[in-house]
Amino acid sequence: MTNKRVYNFSAGPSQLPLEVLETAQKQMLNYENSGMSVMEMSHRSSAYQNIFDQTKADLKELMNIPDNYSILFLQGGATQQFSNIALNFNDKGKADYIVTGNFSKKAAQEAAKFTDVHIAYDGKENNYTHIPGQDELDIRDDIDYVHLCTNNTIYGTEWDYIPDTKGIPLIADMSSNILSRPIDVSQFGVIYAGAQKNMGIAGLAVVIVRNDLLETHKDQIPVLSELDTMAKKDSMYNTPPTYAIYMLGLVLKWIKKQGGLVAMQEYNVKKAKLLQDYLDITDFYDYPAEIGSRSHMNVSFTTGHSDLDALFVKKSIEAGMTNLKGHRLVGGMRASIYNAMPYDGVAYLVEFLKKFEKENKE
Numbered sequence: 326m327t328n329k330r331v332y333n334f335s336a337g338p339s340q341l342p343l344e345v346l347e348t349a350q351k352q353m354l355n356y357e358n359s360g361m362s363v364m365e366m367s368h369r370s371s372a373y374q375n376i377f378d379q380t381k382a383d384l385k386e387l388m389n390i391p392d393n394y395s396i397l398f399l400q401g402g403a404t405q406q407f408s409n410i411a412l413n414f415n416d417k418g419k420a421d422y423i424v425t426g427n428f429s430k431k432a433a434q435e436a437a438k439f440t441d442v443h444i445a446y447d448g449k450e451n452n453y454t455h456i457p458g459q460d461e462l463d464i465r466d467d468i469d470y471v472h473l474c475t476n477n478t479i480y481g482t483e484w485d486y487i488p489d490t491k492g493i494p495l496i497a498d499m500s501s502n503i504l505s506r507p508i509d510v511s512q513f514g515v516i517y518a519g520a521q522k523n524m525g526i527a528g529l530a531v532v533i534v535r536n537d538l539l540e541t542h543k544d545q546i547p548v549l550s551e552l553d554t555m556a557k558k559d560s561m562y563n564t565p566p567t568y569a570i571y572m573l574g575l576v577l578k579w580i581k582k583q584g585g586l587v588a589m590q591e592y593n594v595k596k597a598k599l600l601q602d603y604l605d606i607t608d609f610y611d612y613p614a615e616i617g618s619r620s621h622m623n624v625s626f627t628t629g630h631s632d633l634d635a636l637f638v639k640k641s642i643e644a645g646m647t648n649l650k651g652h653r654l655v656g657g658m659r660a661s662i663y664n665a666m667p668y669d670g671v672a673y674l675v676e677f678l679k680k681f682e683k684e685n686k687e
Contacts, residue, residue: 332670335648336478336623336661337501337522345575345665363571368564377565380574387577387586390510390533395556397532398570400549403500403519404431406530410472410496410515411436412546413553414538419468421445423488426453426477427654428498436472445471452655453480456618459488470494470514476502476622478522478661479652480613483620487512494538502622503531504580505664506590514538520569523622523663525576529569580664589664596662596671597621603675609682611657627657628685634658637681644677 333340356363359372366373381396390396399405410432411420419441422433425448436442445464446457464471471490476483478501487495487509494514503518510516515534521527532552539553548554548562555562580589601619604612604626612626628634634657638650651657662671 332646332666332673333648334646334660334662334666334670334674336652336659337519338527339522339661339663340665341525341572342576342579342665345572345579348575349572364568366567368561368567373567376571376574377560380570380577383574383577383581384531387504387580388508388510388533393536394510395534395536395539397534397552397555398560398565398573399530399532399555400528400566402521402527402530403428403498403517404435405550406498406517406532407432407435408439409532409550409552410470410517411439412550413542414469414494414496414515415440415543416541417467417469419443419465421464421468421471421493423457423462423471423473424448425456425480425482425484426474427479427652428477428500429472429474432472432474432498440469443468451615452613453477454482454613454618455615456482456484459486462488464488464490464493466491466493468493470496472496472498474498474500476500476620478620478623479625479654479659481620481623481625481659482614482618483622485617494535501661501663502620504576504586504589505593505622507586520573522661523665525572526569528566529573531573592668593621593662593664596666596668597624599668599671600624600660600662600675603678607678607682609686610678622663623659623661625651625655625657625659627651627655631656633685636685640681641674641677646674646677649674 353362421443423446424430424433424444433442443465445462448455471493475497496515497513499516500519501522504523517532520529539556542551542553604610610626611629641649649658651659660674
């Protein structure tokens with residue numbers, strides 16, 4: 326591990342590429358001979374406008390975002406969008422939510438404050454270990470949109486297909502798997518994501534929205550929730566999260582150097598397979614996410630014994646790893662292996678899993 330850095334398996338804020346951190350370090354005090362840090366720049370300055378514009382251009386290129394979509398850089402993270410979505414896309418006053426984990430559940434609960442929410446699928450009965458097939462979705466006809474979360478960090482499940490919503494706009498929270506693989510943006514009405522998992526640092530939400538959906542908004546909603554206003558002002562109605570946008574720009578440049586989203590997908594599948602294959606052959610660890618529903622970004626597992634789980638976490642820290650403790654809702658352990666987690670880090674974890682099993686198996 327370089328410079329005594331640990332292998333950081335945090336679900337977010339997550340590990341960043343070392344190259345990105347080193348670039349930010351070099352530019353911290355004097356960005357490109359401007360005599361100041363990016364943190365100190367006016368968001369209206371030409372120097373910062375160049376950063377902003379290039380970041381948008383790189384995101385558009387990497388994700389192949391069509392010209393009829395707007396890219397917004399907003400504050401409040403993905404959670405703010407739980408409200409914004411329901412406030413902005415509310416002509417008919419009805420929306421369907423597919424609940425496959427904790428954050429899609431929270432999104433539905435927030436939206437219910439502003440619109441009639443119907444749960445088109447709820448994975449609660451199977452403890453959110455399953456992604457539903459098309460025939461399991463109960464989607465109404467006369468609604469404003471269908472909402473889903475494409476990757477579930479807590480339970481370690483991920484959509485591997487885009488459901489057919491019969492022309493109804495599909496809105497997706499992609500916070501934890503955006504930029505991990507190619508997607509067809511044109512199949513979504515809105516894509517949003519908090520940056521701190523796979524795109525950069527906390528404080529920024531990226532919203533990609535089809536322009537025809539931005540035509541109107543309801544009166545008497547907070548101005549910073551008016552997505553059409555934010556689009557017209559190019560995310561600068563107020564001061565945007567300038568440094569977080571700059572960090573996103575560095576991450577995008579790094580992904581382009583790796584070969585883009587096709588290369589990232591190949592690398593992420595390879596990393597996940599290494600870890601998942603081992604968990605499947607051992608009877609010491611329990612890996613509850615169903616085959617076919619498993620995430621390439623988050624792997625949740627347990628020994629089945631809380632005392633052993635706690636020992637695992639303790640020993641993993643001593644071994645130079647961190648943030649492997651599972652979410653409080655499910656316990657156990659969780660390895661978040663986003664784009665920036667190197668293959669060597671996953672291999673190191675697998676060797677630790679084997680060693681811990683050997684030392685603690687009855």
